[in-house]
Amino acid sequence: MANKQTSGKRMKQLKPKQGHKLVWFTLILIAIPIIFVLYVLLMSSFGQNKPVVGNRFHGNNLDPRISNDQVETIQNDLAGIGGVEKVDVILKSATLRISVDVADNTDQEGVNAIVEEAYNRVTKTLPEKTYFKNKENAKMYDLEIGGYNYLVDDAHDANGQVYIKITKTGAGSKTVDVMSSPKDEELVNQITR
DSSP states (O other), rough: OHHHHHHHHHHHHOOOOOOOHHHHHHHHHHHHHHHHHHOOOOOOOOOOOOOOOOOOOOOTTSSSOOOOOHHHHHHHHHHHHHHHHEEEEETTTTTTEEEEEEOOOOOOOHHHHHEEEEHHHHHHSOHHHHHOOOTTOOOOOEEEEEEEEEOTTBOOOGHHHOOOOOOOEEOOOOEEEETOOSHHHHHHHHOOO
């Protein structure tokens, strides 16, 4: 009988315990994504307060370039259009953005005429085919001209606001959008019920 008791104790001692291995395995599985997330957060926090530097244009892209003198010429030329109160011309990231503020009492036809005149004057100074149309192996500039009669505030009602935008991308054609009126009135009525 003593022999049976000692062999039973040996059997118990020889059986490996699996509990601690399972705990370690679980901890490792949980630790891996936590360490990864912490690494990403630390690396992104060290990279803050620094601009993202790069140039997506290379080789013969944006050739010929739009100079600061041409931007000033365009700004002065557009300021001379009748009914224009203020013109902002910004060249950033290969897009020439022009904002034309016209007189507050100008209607949609008047804003449209001024924006079209602005487009014609810009393409007279910077020909469309040369500056705003992609070449076979080169990207060129985009052009955005936005004209508005006023910005909506306490003194100006949203119903009278007119905002028209002309867009010409290097890869596409000229488009004119009346941003202050919906393209699909039925859809707007369904949404705003």
